[in-house]
Amino acid sequence: MATVELDEVTKVYPNGVEAVQNVSLEIGDGELMVLVGPSGCGKTTVLRMVAGLEEISDGEVRIGGRVVNDVSPKDRDIAMVFQNYALYPHMTVAQNIGFGLKMRRLPRAEVELKVRNTAKMLGLSQWLERKPAQLSGGQRQRVAMGRAIVREPKVFLMDEPLSNLDAKLRVQMRAEVSRIQRRLGVSMLYVTHDQTEAMTMGDRVAVLLGGVLQQCAAPQELYERPINIFVAAFIGSPAMNLYEGALTPEGTAVSLGSQRLELSEEVRRARPALAAYRGKGVVVGIRPEHISAAAPGDAAALQGDVELLEALGSELLVHFSLDAPFAEVLGAATGSGGSQPEGDDSGSTASAWGVARVDSGTRIRVGERASFAVRAGSMHFFDPHTSMAIWDETPGSGGVPMPAS
Amino acid sequence: MTLQGESAATRPGIELGGRAGARRRGGPTLGRRLRRDPGAVIMFLVLVVVCIVMLYPFAFMIINSLRTETQYLNGSGFSTSSWSGLFSALPVGSELLNSTLICAGSIAIILIGSSAAGFAFAKLHYRRQNVVFLGIIGSMMIPVQSIIIPEYVNLSNVGLVNNYLAPILVYSALGMPFATFLMTVFFRGLPDELIEAALCDGFGYVGVFWRIAVRMAAPALATVTVLQFIQIWDDLLVALLLLQEPANRTITVGLGVLSSGRAVSIPALMAGSLISALPAIIVYLIFQRYLISGLTMGVSR
Ligand SMILES: Nc1ncnc2c1ncn2[C@@H]1O[C@H](COP(=O)(O)OP(=O)(O)OP(=O)(O)O)[C@@H](O)[C@H]1O
Ligand SMILES: [Mg+2]
Numbered sequence: 001m002a003t004v005e006l007d008e009v010t011k012v013y014p015n016g017v018e019a020v021q022n023v024s025l026e027i028g029d030g031e032l033m034v035l036v037g038p039s040g041c042g043k044t045t046v047l048r049m050v051a052g053l054e055e056i057s058d059g060e061v062r063i064g065g066r067v068v069n070d071v072s073p074k075d076r077d078i079a080m081v082f083q084n085y086a087l088y089p090h091m092t093v094a095q096n097i098g099f100g101l102k103m104r105r106l107p108r109a110e111v112e113l114k115v116r117n118t119a120k121m122l123g124l125s126q127w128l129e130r131k132p133a134q135l136s137g138g139q140r141q142r143v144a145m146g147r148a149i150v151r152e153p154k155v156f157l158m159d160e161p162l163s164n165l166d167a168k169l170r171v172q173m174r175a176e177v178s179r180i181q182r183r184l185g186v187s188m189l190y191v192t193h194d195q196t197e198a199m200t201m202g203d204r205v206a207v208l209l210g211g212v213l214q215q216c217a218a219p220q221e222l223y224e225r226p227i228n229i230f231v232a233a234f235i236g237s238p239a240m241n242l243y244e245g246a247l248t249p250e251g252t253a254v255s256l257g258s259q260r261l262e263l264s265e266e267v268r269r270a271r272p273a274l275a276a277y278r279g280k281g282v283v284v285g286i287r288p289e290h291i292s293a294a295a296p297g298d299a300a301a302l303q304g305d306v307e308l309l310e311a312l313g314s315e316l317l318v319h320f321s322l323d324a325p326f327a328e329v330l331g332a333a334t335g336s337g338g339s340q341p342e343g344d345d346s347g348s349t350a351s352a353w354g355v356a357r358v359d360s361g362t363r364i365r366v367g368e369r370a371s372f373a374v375r376a377g378s379m380h381f382f383d384p385h386t387s388m389a390i391w392d393e394t395p396g397s398g399g400v401p402m403p404a405s
Numbered sequence: 406m407t408l409q410g411e412s413a414a415t416r417p418g419i420e421l422g423g424r425a426g427a428r429r430r431g432g433p434t435l436g437r438r439l440r441r442d443p444g445a446v447i448m449f450l451v452l453v454v455v456c457i458v459m460l461y462p463f464a465f466m467i468i469n470s471l472r473t474e475t476q477y478l479n480g481s482g483f484s485t486s487s488w489s490g491l492f493s494a495l496p497v498g499s500e501l502l503n504s505t506l507i508c509a510g511s512i513a514i515i516l517i518g519s520s521a522a523g524f525a526f527a528k529l530h531y532r533r534q535n536v537v538f539l540g541i542i543g544s545m546m547i548p549v550q551s552i553i554i555p556e557y558v559n560l561s562n563v564g565l566v567n568n569y570l571a572p573i574l575v576y577s578a579l580g581m582p583f584a585t586f587l588m589t590v591f592f593r594g595l596p597d598e599l600i601e602a603a604l605c606d607g608f609g610y611v612g613v614f615w616r617i618a619v620r621m622a623a624p625a626l627a628t629v630t631v632l633q634f635i636q637i638w639d640d641l642l643v644a645l646l647l648l649q650e651p652a653n654r655t656i657t658v659g660l661g662v663l664s665s666g667r668a669v670s671i672p673a674l675m676a677g678s679l680i681s682a683l684p685a686i687i688v689y690l691i692f693q694r695y696l697i698s699g700l701t702m703g704v705s706r
Contacts, residue, residue: 053601073604080605086598090620099616100606147606157605 002064002154003029004050004187009059011045011211019045021211022059027155030185032178033216034202036192038234042211043191047157050189051080064154074103079148080157083164085140087132087147093119094128097146118150121180138169149180156181156188162197174201195235199223207231224378229387232285232380233329238317240285241354242327244384251278254381257323261300267376273390274381282390283327285380288317291356293364294373302372304354306364318356318364320372326352327384466682470675477672487672494673495659497680504655505684507569507644508637511576515584515633516626518577523588524614528600538589545582549642557646571647572655576637584629591625592618627695634688638681656681 004027011020019042027033035043048054050061052073061068068076079100087096098115106114119125122142132140141161148156161177162170178201181188192198198205199219206216207230215227226232232240245256251274253260261284268274274282294301304320311317356372364370381390438445469477476482491497526538556575557566565571595618603613619626644655654662660677663669689696 051601051605053604072609073601074607074609078605080602082598082602084596084598086596086602088599088603088617099603102616103607103612147602151606 002187003027003062004155004189005060005062006046006050007060007062009046009049009061010057011042011049011054012057019211020049023208023211023213024059025206025213025216027187027189028203030187032181032188032190032201032203034190034192034198034205035208036195036198036205036234037208039193041208043193043208044159045211046208047080047159047189047191050155051078051157052076053080077154078157079151079153079155081144081148081159081161083160085132085144085161085164087140087143089132092129092131093124093135093143093146096132096143097124097150100147100151114150115146118146121149122146137165138173141165141173145177145180149184152184153186156186156190158188158190160192161190163192163194170197177201196237199235205235207234209234225389225391226285226380227389229283229285229327229329229382229389232382232389236287238288238355238357240287240380241291242283242285242329242382243322243324243352244281244327245284245324246281247274247277247279249279251275254282254284256284256302257325259302259322259324261302261374261376261379263300263376263379267379270377271381271390272392277381277383277390281384283382283384283387284324285327285382286354286374287378287380288355288357290375290378291354291372292358292375293356293362294371300374300376302354302374303369304372306366306368306370307353309364309366311360314360316358316360316362316364318358318362318370318372320354320356320370322352322354324352327382466675466679469672470679472672474670474672487670488676490670491663491673491676491680495663495677497656497659497677499652500654500656500659501680501684503569503648503653504638504657504681507572507576507655508634510569510573511580511637512630512633514573514577515580516629518581519584519588519629520619520622520626521614522581522585523590523592524618526585526589527592527595528597528618529610541582541585545586549579553642553646560647566647567650567653569648569653572643575643575647576633576640579643580633580636584633587629588622588625591622595621624695627692631689631692631696635685638685 004025006023006025008022008024009020010018010022012018023042023046025033025046035046037043045054049056050063052068052071056069063076063078088099091099094115097118098111101111101114115128116125119128122145124139124142124146127135127139127143132143135143141164144161148158158177162173165173174197177190190201199222202219204216204218205222207214207222209230215222215231217225222231222235226235229242233242243256245254247254248260251263251268253262255261263274291302302322304322306318306320308319309316310319354372358364382388383390439449470487471483471485473482473484473486476484522541526534553575560566560571560574565574599617599621600613603617604610608616639657641657641661644658645661648654648658656677660674660681663677664674
């Protein structure tokens with residue numbers, strides 16, 4: 001058990017790709033930190049640098065306070081689970097799990113006991129004599145976990161360990177991984193590109209884009225106070241609706257295309273920095289779950305033509321068209337389940353989409369013009385130039401640099 | 406002389422492999438396929454002809470080794486006298502042993518050297534790696550004949566002529582480049598994650614090489630073994646030059662001496678050729694299963 005600290009870590013591959021830039025991150029003792037971001041953003045690279053499989057170009061990695069930049073993987077006391085599991089095909093399940101113990105010169109009986117206990121914890125007891133090729137994907141995944149657990153390392157490193165599983169098993173294993181991590185109390189760095197996985201598993205979540213760490217916070221904070229447009233669009237499912245709008249000269253309302261959303265005194269007070277944008281453009285973000293069917297007389301309401309309904313059982317996703325332009329999101333790929341249609345994200349003034357997540361009992365029909373109430377207190381505002389969220393600090397100051405697009 | 410050795414050992418070996426593959430794939434549906442597909446009929450006939458061409462020398466050797474000189478010339482009758490003649494003319498047992506020792510020694514060196522080098526080329530990264538690799542691949546193009554005389558001088562300078570070590574070293578050097586190439590290709594096919602998982606499991610590169618890479622390389626090692634065995638076992642030139650004492654001779658050298666004697670007995674020579682071809686065939690049959698998967702490795706999966 002130990003902390004892991006990354007201090008201004010940079011990785012430049014020999015071909016000149018700067019995969020990771022000045023990432024600083026601290027994983028507390030026993031903490032489950034999830035590293036999330038779109039494909040190619042450098043997640044694996046970060047993990048491999050912590051594991052010692054990739055040289056660190058600049059900065060420092062410390063495990064338990066010790067600088068490990070030049071320490072080989074075998075001396076770092078870490079255990080890694082790979083995306084494709086990387087089980088040793090010529091060994092049985094028991095041998096796979098026990099392999100890491102071979103170096104320790106433990107008595108045979110003790111190794112066997114540890115392997116058996118680990119297998120029991122993971123429900124693998126009846127497969128111990130099988131070869132990996134004879135196992136299902138979920139079972140292989142467990143063996144890979146077992147191989148990591150049995151050694152009782154200081155740190156677990158996991159690179160998208162669930163991405164090869166089907167949806168149902170993934171949800172199941174997600175809970176299992178967190179449960180095991182909690183039970184063993186071992187620090188974990190968990191990489192995924194799936195924001196749902198990140199949000200449900202992480203004590204804290206670090207969002208990476210283009211090799212730059214955007215924000216590292218508890219899931220709830222990430223959801224409520226995304227630091228910039230990218231994080232806002234990436235976290236949450238379906239993805240946040242983001243439009244280019246403008247604040248009225250008085251600053252009491254925001255215009256979206258031809259429509260206006262009133263901003264109450266309370267909303268404005270929570271965002272003092274918004275005052276500086278009077279009469280200027282802002283990017284407005286509204287989460288689908290903060291839009292509901294409007295009751296007559298609601299202050300902040302949007303009119304839209306209902307184009308598509310998706311029934312999810314307990315809820316209903318309503319896709320409606322709106323005449324406000326979409327805001328551009330850097331690193332375009334949004335999190336999983338983002339149902340904002342691609343195509344018209346060029347910021348043109350053609351009518352944009354919106355998604356609302358409403359109660360399944362709501363009476364609404366495709367083709368009708370509906371009125372949607374927006375929970376103004378949960379709206380997000382961003383600077384259209386710096387992409388940074390507008391709250392109380394001066395906009396754009398000391399923020400995280402966005403990578404050049 | 407050498408020609409005989411080649412046709413006896415190398416070619417039928419490869420042909421056997423081809424047939425085994427066809428059998429496994431075609432299986433019981435061969436008849437049906439032949440009826441449906443005229444292309445298959447042509448292919449089948451071609452293969453039958455090739456088979457006859459390949460197997461004829463064998464039949465010729467077996468039949469004529471069972472005849473006396475006169476029976477051979479007349480083309481009829483059978484006798485085992487040529488076999489007893491062979492055993493009295495040649496120390497067959499000790500010559501087979503010499504061949505085996507030299508083969509085993511060279512192959513051991515080649516396996517160790519080529520698997521270690523192949524692993525390094527495939528999985529370790531260091532400066533000028535490609536240059537070294539190209540150098541080794543390039544050395545495959547050097548013919549034995551061009552270096553054997555200087556090699557002889559070198560070995561005689563260090564007093565190794567007539568020592569088993571001399572041909573062992575020369576065969577190892579000759580076989581190493583191709584074996585290294587083969588092992589490199591094989592190890593490149595192993596996923597990096599496997600190596601990295603073992604590194605994380607607490608092993609250094611030596612441990613990873615020995616406990617993971619070598620254990621998984623069985624097909625490639627078998628391929629190297631068979632190919633080198635056939636080559637070394639059949640070689641005449643190197644053994645003839647470097648082992649001149651009669652007691653040191655290998656079986657091919659023994660047969661060479663026999664055939665260059667004044668009274669050449671064709672049936673005895675046939676018997677000797679059969680004996681010398683058998684080990685190569687046996688080794689081939691043992692490793693055949695691996696050999697096929699080794700030569701086609703990386704093609705699928
Ligand atoms: N060995 C390498 N040499 C050169 N560039 C590399 C190497 N490995 C990765 N990269 C580049 O570094 C960047 C980050 O790669 P990385 O594998 O860390 O992404 P990732 O976030 O893990 O993506 P994914 O979700 O697809 O696994 C990519 O642009 C990739 O092309
Ligand atoms: Mg990755």
